[in-house]
Amino acid sequence: MKVGILTGGGDCPGLNAVIRAAVRKGCFHYEDEFVGFLEGWRGVMEDKAVPLDLSVVAGILPRGGTILRTSRTNPAKKPNGLEQCIATLKKNGIDALIAIGGDDTLTVASKLYGKGFNVVGVPKTIDNDLAGTDYTFGFDTAVNVVMEAIDRVHTTAEAHNRVMVVEVMGRDAGWIAIHSGIAGGADVILIPEKPFDIDEVADTIRQRHSRGRYFSIVVVAEGAKFSPSSSGDGSAVSMDGDKDEFGHARLGGIGNILAKELEKRTGFETRTVVLGHIQRGGTPTAFDRVLATRYGLGAIDMVHRGEFGRMAALRGNKIISIPLQEAISKNRTVDQEMMDVASGILEKLNDEKLVNK
Amino acid sequence: MKVGILTGGGDCPGLNAVIRAAVRKGCFHYEDEFVGFLEGWRGVMEDKAVPLDLSVVAGILPRGGTILRTSRTNPAKKPNGLEQCIATLKKNGIDALIAIGGDDTLTVASKLYGKGFNVVGVPKTIDNDLAGTDYTFGFDTAVNVVMEAIDRVHTTAEAHNRVMVVEVMGRDAGWIAIHSGIAGGADVILIPEKPFDIDEVADTIRQRHSRGRYFSIVVVAEGAKFSPSSSGDGSAVSMDGDKDEFGHARLGGIGNILAKELEKRTGFETRTVVLGHIQRGGTPTAFDRVLATRYGLGAIDMVHRGEFGRMAALRGNKIISIPLQEAISKNRTVDQEMMDVASGILEKLNDEKLVNK
Amino acid sequence: MKVGILTGGGDCPGLNAVIRAAVRKGCFHYEDEFVGFLEGWRGVMEDKAVPLDLSVVAGILPRGGTILRTSRTNPAKKPNGLEQCIATLKKNGIDALIAIGGDDTLTVASKLYGKGFNVVGVPKTIDNDLAGTDYTFGFDTAVNVVMEAIDRVHTTAEAHNRVMVVEVMGRDAGWIAIHSGIAGGADVILIPEKPFDIDEVADTIRQRHSRGRYFSIVVVAEGAKFSPSSSGDGSAVSMDGDKDEFGHARLGGIGNILAKELEKRTGFETRTVVLGHIQRGGTPTAFDRVLATRYGLGAIDMVHRGEFGRMAALRGNKIISIPLQEAISKNRTVDQEMMDVASGILEKLNDEKLVNK
Amino acid sequence: MKVGILTGGGDCPGLNAVIRAAVRKGCFHYEDEFVGFLEGWRGVMEDKAVPLDLSVVAGILPRGGTILRTSRTNPAKKPNGLEQCIATLKKNGIDALIAIGGDDTLTVASKLYGKGFNVVGVPKTIDNDLAGTDYTFGFDTAVNVVMEAIDRVHTTAEAHNRVMVVEVMGRDAGWIAIHSGIAGGADVILIPEKPFDIDEVADTIRQRHSRGRYFSIVVVAEGAKFSPSSSGDGSAVSMDGDKDEFGHARLGGIGNILAKELEKRTGFETRTVVLGHIQRGGTPTAFDRVLATRYGLGAIDMVHRGEFGRMAALRGNKIISIPLQEAISKNRTVDQEMMDVASGILEKLNDEKLVNK
Numbered sequence A, B, C, D: 001m002k003v004g005i006l007t008g009g010g011d012c013p014g015l016n017a018v019i020r021a022a023v024r025k026g027c028f029h030y031e032d033e034f035v036g037f038l039e040g041w042r043g044v045m046e047d048k049a050v051p052l053d054l055s056v057v058a059g060i061l062p063r064g065g066t067i068l069r070t071s072r073t074n075p076a077k078k079p080n081g082l083e084q085c086i087a088t089l090k091k092n093g094i095d096a097l098i099a100i101g102g103d104d105t106l107t108v109a110s111k112l113y114g115k116g117f118n119v120v121g122v123p124k125t126i127d128n129d130l131a132g133t134d135y136t137f138g139f140d141t142a143v144n145v146v147m148e149a150i151d152r153v154h155t156t157a158e159a160h161n162r163v164m165v166v167e168v169m170g171r172d173a174g175w176i177a178i179h180s181g182i183a184g185g186a187d188v189i190l191i192p193e194k195p196f197d198i199d200e201v202a203d204t205i206r207q208r209h210s211r212g213r214y215f216s217i218v219v220v221a222e223g224a225k226f227s228p229s230s231s232g233d234g235s236a237v238s239m240d241g242d243k244d245e246f247g248h249a250r251l252g253g254i255g256n257i258l259a260k261e262l263e264k265r266t267g268f269e270t271r272t273v274v275l276g277h278i279q280r281g282g283t284p285t286a287f288d289r290v291l292a293t294r295y296g297l298g299a300i301d302m303v304h305r306g307e308f309g310r311m312a313a314l315r316g317n318k319i320i321s322i323p324l325q326e327a328i329s330k331n332r333t334v335d336q337e338m339m340d341v342a343s344g345i346l347e348k349l350n351d352e353k354l355v356n357k
Helices: A015-030 A041-045 A081-091 A103-114 A139-160 A175-184 A198-210 A232-236 A253-266 A286-305 A324-329 A336-345 B015-030 B041-045 B081-091 B103-114 B139-160 B175-184 B198-210 B232-236 B253-266 B286-305 B324-329 B336-345 C015-030 C041-045 C081-091 C103-114 C139-160 C175-184 C198-210 C232-236 C253-266 C286-305 C324-329 C336-345 D015-030 D041-045 D081-091 D103-114 D139-160 D175-184 D198-210 D232-236 D253-266 D286-305 D324-328 D336-345
Strands: A002-007 A033-037 A049-052 A096-101 A119-123 A163-168 A188-190 A216-221 A270-274 A310-315 A318-323 B002-007 B033-037 B049-052 B096-101 B119-123 B163-168 B188-190 B216-221 B270-274 B310-315 B318-323 C002-007 C033-037 C049-052 C096-101 C119-123 C163-168 C188-190 C216-221 C270-274 C310-315 C318-323 D002-007 D033-037 D049-052 D096-101 D119-123 D163-168 D188-190 D216-221 D270-274 D310-315 D318-323
Touching: A002 A015, A002 A041, A015 A033, A015 A096, A015 A286, A015 B336, A033 A041, A041 A081, A081 A103, A096 A103, A096 A286, A103 A119, A103 A324, A119 A286, A119 A324, A139 A163, A139 A175, A139 A216, A139 A270, A139 A286, A139 B286, A163 A175, A163 A253, A175 A188, A175 A216, A175 A336, A175 B286, A188 A198, A198 A216, A198 A253, A216 A253, A253 A270, A286 A310, A286 A318, A286 B139, A286 B175, A286 B336, A310 A324, A318 A324, A336 B015, A336 B286, B002 B015, B002 B041, B015 B033, B015 B096, B015 B286, B033 B041, B041 B081, B081 B103, B096 B103, B096 B286, B103 B119, B103 B324, B119 B286, B119 B324, B139 B163, B139 B175, B139 B216, B139 B270, B139 B286, B163 B175, B163 B253, B175 B188, B175 B216, B175 B336, B188 B198, B198 B216, B198 B253, B216 B253, B253 B270, B286 B310, B286 B318, B310 B324, B318 B324, C002 C015, C002 C041, C015 C033, C015 C096, C015 C286, C015 D336, C033 C041, C041 C081, C081 C103, C096 C103, C096 C286, C103 C119, C103 C324, C119 C286, C119 C324, C139 C163, C139 C175, C139 C216, C139 C270, C139 C286, C139 D286, C163 C175, C163 C253, C175 C188, C175 C216, C175 C336, C175 D286, C188 C198, C198 C216, C198 C253, C216 C253, C253 C270, C286 C310, C286 C318, C286 D139, C286 D175, C286 D336, C310 C324, C318 C324, C336 D015, C336 D286, D002 D015, D002 D041, D015 D033, D015 D096, D015 D286, D033 D041, D041 D081, D081 D103, D096 D103, D096 D286, D103 D119, D103 D324, D119 D286, D119 D324, D139 D163, D139 D175, D139 D216, D139 D270, D139 D286, D163 D175, D163 D253, D175 D188, D175 D216, D175 D336, D188 D198, D198 D216, D198 D253, D216 D253, D253 D270, D286 D310, D286 D318, D310 D324, D318 D324
Parallel strands: A002 A033, A002 A096, A096 A119, A119 A310, A163 A216, A163 A270, A188 A216, B002 B033, B002 B096, B096 B119, B119 B310, B163 B216, B163 B270, B188 B216, C002 C033, C002 C096, C096 C119, C119 C310, C163 C216, C163 C270, C188 C216, D002 D033, D002 D096, D096 D119, D119 D310, D163 D216, D163 D270, D188 D216
Antiparallel strands: A033 A049, A310 A318, B033 B049, B310 B318, C033 C049, C310 C318, D033 D049, D310 D318
8 A cells, every 4th residue: 555644733752653663564564655745734735745665764763853844734724725635645646644643633634534535643742631542652751851850950959948840841731740740759740630729839838848848849830720719919920921833831931920929928949940842852762662663553554454534542551543533522631540649749738737837 | 557668679760769659658648657677578587677757768769779778588488587577577566568579579578468467569570570560660761771772782783784682681571672672673672482583583684684774683681592493503502691699691691692693694793782780770760750659659558458468550550459469470471462563563574585595 | 187068159060079079088098077068158157067978978979969058148248257157167176168169159268268267169160161270060961961952952943844042051151052052963053252143143044944954953042142233123122031140041031032033034933942950950971070079189189288278170181279369350251262163063154055135 | 175084993972973074164164075985994995985965964963873884994904905995085086085983994094195195084982092182082972871870780789788890891991991980989990001909809898898888889991900919819810701893892701700709709799780882872972072073173174274194183172183193103091190080089998997807
């Protein structure tokens, strides 16, 4: 078969591993031929096609980014966009298309499938918040990057008796914040799923200091929010930071606001680190390379089993396929298990022990 | 409650995270008191007890090794060893003991439980081969260490047109080899579960060269074996390398033997790297820190739920408890899913394409 | 002798290595006794003294931060501050004091020496901009942290056809920017020593794109400035960002301003990463651990040679001592050698080749 | 001009950075044209030439190994080998050749220059032992790889009360051993320059244990030797390990022998780690990337200044040129400065304090 591949949306460690795995298994086991479309759906619309073979994918496993590049171009939002895509795919003799991307990319994939084209999806979200799959590749890498940053920041916090606020990715779900916060030994972890009371956060930090720990690490997801019950100061603060195209805060709205409010309330010197783009680049971890490889193998197998209009997904330790619709319909937020881990390991606020309250 | 903790067997990244999590939750949520026994069961036999509190476990999360140190002392093999243990535990007023270790450590734990003492087990094996649990902490760190080594070795292999054999841990199970081999883009992966035909390995490498890839990476678990059907040379070679106390080959028996046999058969320059002890030391990955934290929380919860004679285990994304007996009864070898991933991503041997055969 | 040690100013990888080296050589070779003063000069003013011996410094070599903690307290700015210091030092029976820090810390050291106390200085500045010494510890670590961040950001830039602006430390000198920029393969490097013309920067990026490289990496030191000759937009922009106590920009004034101006001028999507505090924390590189060890050994040797009022300094491959006055009198900015390296490796602007100008 | 480039001898992190720097400055500043010869001198003898331009060198800076590959082929040892080289160079219209390599590669370069060809050398030795230059690229990377391995091994040593012997590269000079040993906090460092007395090493370890440190780290260069004064056991042991083509021990002769002798003498459990090939592969550190870049720039400048028969060298912070003869005539061994650092930081043997002697 002649198979097309594209990568859409934000870049993510592991994209190259998916491409490589699909091409290798396709060449070694199925005698497929491959074509890459550059820059996501833009490449399909504008017929930017490049040949993909074993030599092109050689050596790309450890590399971050995507050799096919990516974009946010959405054919469904252009007049005749989807028709143009189908025309390009036909012109290139493509029998099936593997679309690797997040919600937007997979929504287009689903629509093309609705128009009768053979499409298979591979989920990609560094935030790990896609419904229908246990883990997405890139997430473990992001968590490790954040953890290493927290390890570094720890020494500064300790040396200076400081509160350090580390702002991480996670607009709608706190997966990165909760995993990296636990891994990095954070003292407070704030996630979008649970609006927080700024006074309670300040109390937790004060309690820590009152028992002789003169520094604290706060990990905050960019989408974390003050609870309505927060005191005047907190709720009054504007939360609209500068956002990038994926809705990720660029200037670290919440991190900086939080730092100011905490310094005001506790009197402890407080600093912010906004990790930003370094969370999504670079070489993938072993976990992500294996997982992305499995997604790539799963996708080419789906092509040959004719499982179109579906997406590869990880359930337990198996790669299965689920309808694209199911995946793109809703977000997956932090589950009760991880909430319990966080509340188990974090210091429990105990009013009686509080000195300064 | 007054809770004892010990770590036994080989060291493993994440041990400190388990200790820290149990102590933190015990202190913050249950008002427990903790005692650490030094050097595994030796510390219980010889009453080497140290107090464990929040300040002792502060800052240990990112550290490899174990603050309680470890040993292979086995009280069950000493006269009155178990009785001595119980005496020490009673003398220290211990209500329950958390034993973190592998088969040997947990077997003693099970026997102590048989004698009526309240014991909870936490599984530890860097090889990930313990029955009853999906993942053990330390494994992900080992896989990443090996993967980084393969990444480094890759550049040498490429620059010199060489075959590089990388020998990794795995006496009875090939988990580390198969995960790190896939993550590192190895061309051949040899595991204990599947005895290999040396001529087939040589053919695979020759085939790669014949299609223009002038180097190859072979990952071999220390416990991998030649198949009986292997040609005379291979099967004649003695496989008894120098072993350390955990049965891990120290001088890299299989790696060096394999390299010589491959060089003889293919004519390609072949070199070996034996990773050895660097696989089990150092700071844990985020995955292992979170997993170890979960095991520690699970263990202290088990203590308070009175689930003794049992071991914490990971199933899917939940920590459950299973009888110690179940865990120590058998090894968990590489499953069909990972076998399929390996055979999917690796070059398929195709006789017709072989030039030199 | 009884020797005091303190660390002042911003934290820096290698501080613990200095402390450890001085204590080890003092104990093994000179039979010294040591006292640590906590939180820089504050600890001397307020008599926060802790004993320092071989067991206290065991295991601290790989750790970032400083076990003695640090502060910016300046006794010279408090009434009777210096007298109070001398009183504490005498009370503790201190024969000589090793002060590890930057300009401020060493200025106090120099004043104490002026009042007759035996003080030896060890220079500390992550920015590598101290006159009188070739390299300061911490700098190599910071450069490697930035380089790794650039490596990560590279993949994002490539995948998205983007311009990425990476803002790094360097208020008065561009050492970190120029070293990490060259190591990371940046396309433009902007340092405080050379005010830049925003239009020229935009031209360089356009030229790169016109020869088919669709992404660019710009490294900018926080202290870099628009040249007066820059076009209206640039020079009109306020450069006053939010500063931390060391004058380092916190919200990344220049990085974000630059990104906006470049996007406006080139039309290419541009993003900013502000690395901030992760540049100064974490485990030191081998270079910094060796260098810091040498400074520590040098300092204790100076104490025993009676070279007071002086500072250890690296010249070529020797540790020498120079008067404290000499070191704190002026900044060391990027030298001609490194300027030449940068202009040698960076793309030379060639008007004729420019398509869009 | 038309410039040829080749890389010879063992691979080394930074080779690609040299190639890239020469090509970039040549293209941007001199309008040169470049040809790469594959696999060192073999490529010149057999006319394996590939075009080198800006697009070929794009993205290679962070990669270990060498895009031109390498070999040990020595034309001076083949009949008419040098003549054949000159014939190829003329056929390809090469005006000048940049040869990057160690002693062997540069000796050929020198001979070709003797025959009238325009050759410029760039020194390459991971061991840092080339006369005439302060630092060679690749060395800093190797030292950091070893240091990270020691950091990992540390936790195992501590957890198990063990002596760990880490064998590192360094046949004739102990630069890697002494730098990584100091950076890793080793307790004993053994280098080729100073034959060691095995009983003294055992005493040092015993002394450490007698003051309560129950583990030790020994770093040994592969070329380290027992002193003739060593007791019978030591000197009787055969030191001939298995060597690779560069004379580096493959099976870790000295490391394993040392471990056995130490275990015998001290009674402490002792283990060996032989780091081998991972020391020379992988992405270069910032220091090596900058240094390699400087060598590349220096080489192309030398070509245009007509400084042939000479080699680029680092002196202080300047790249200068020296006659090839001077460089290849002798080895550079560990200097007094570093010897002093080691003896300053290492535990001083004090007989009176020894308990078990």
